[in-house]
Amino acid sequence: MPPTITEAEFAALLARAGLTLPAGQRAGILAVWGAVQAMQAAVRTPPPGAAPLSAAAASAEPAVTYSLAGDA
């Protein structure tokens, strides 16, 4: 599926990552970026039956949590 960002927006993503790519390589990766955007959307899609913007969803404990419970 085609990406929904412009070449300039894609260039900004590359710059933020600190990556400098030749034009051909950049174009090839931009061409498939739409598939990654679909994945970005999929991981933000709530499970069946869940409200998308509920307080419960926002406050759910993140999966990556720092803990010292084992040292207590």
Added chain:
Amino acid sequence: MTAAIPTIAEAARQIAARSLSPVELMEACLGRAAAHEPALNAFIRLDAEAARAAARAAEARIMRDGPRGPLDGIPFAHKDIYETAGIPTTAHSRVLEHHVPAADAFTVRRLAEAGVISLGKLATHEFAFGGPSFDLPWPPARNPWNPDHMPAGSSSGTGAAVAAGMILGGTGSDTGGSIRGPAALCGIAGIKPTYGRCSRAGVLPLAQTLDHTGPLAWTVEDCAILLGAMAGHDPADPASADVPVPDFRGELGCGVKGLRIGFVRHFHEADNPVSAATLKGIEDAAAFFRAEGAEVGDVTLPSLAEFNACGWIILLSEAFAVHEAWMRRDAQMYGELLRDRLVLGGLLTAADYLAAQKKRLELTARTAAAVAGCDLLLTAAQPGEAPRIDAVPKWAFLEKPNFTIPFNVTGWPGLTLCTGYGEGGLPVAMQLVGKPWSEPTLFRAGDHYERAMPWRGRRPALLDG
């Protein structure tokens, strides 16, 4: 000729009975390697003289003291992301072309203590992600069933070398299917154990929260034997679980009567439809299990697309974090395929990664709820036979969802084994999946199926040439 290649279990019995010499067994493997390695490129480094010397030493010790166990004197090799003291460990990459580790990986040490004899280091996709690639210092491994085709990856050399009888078993790693894929396309067996069952310490990472280590071998029983040597708690790996190591062969021979098998039909019929031969193999396996007394019923899991989105966002993010410094210093050191794939991870955000990790917990909970009444799951491992090695798209993983990454996301154990052959004469396979820490039951079902089928009696035709 091919019937002369013993399984690990058979070789162990014969070595213990002193009817098979470890030296002769090694010579037979080295002979097959000499004959077929030029066509298969399974090895990055093959040290025949060191293997011969080790086999002679093992034979003398076994004659004196008896074997240490079923792996003593067994020809073996490690995927070249497993660190080996004093022996280059390259990840099949120019980046680490001259990397010589000071110590063995935990699993390398455990297997050596069990008595395996290494022939060398095996080809992999570059850093277990970029392949098959033709712009690296070593060529990609090829499939022994037809060298014009790929053996899958990333444990490509292990799959090829086991199927070709150059080794009786080898190590692999599995972050999205890299043990189960080569096992499927090379017509052998491979187990990705439960996350935390085997240490990853000393194994070059791809994505640490998805990485698993495990074995590939000709049979399910051989995988059980190898996993017994590899498994165990290792404080050096933060994900290593301090759980008892069971006898992985403990349930072999118990049949499948009473086992409840969830048939994840939508994975391979709707989410990513498989070839006719693959579908037939899976359907026939389901019918076999039913006839043998198992209860087989359809179950519905989250879709392959959901699992793949979650798994690939995590994998790409973590892989870029591993490679960030090298990528920024000189990305041209990588092969094109890995370099371009790694870039994707650099473009993701922290919010993407955390959303994926949160999704992972949700998918695992939904999976556990959906299969609460099951002991095992059955589905595909690959969509069909191995494709031609020169026709694998760079972005294949973005085009169609794979069948294996769901169980890297959940961390549940998955076993791949042969179910026959497709129209092109190459192997097709199924995937059996267990609940966490249920590998003995997984081996029980896989072994029961495998012993009832004729597939283990057939090796790649090139071995007859």
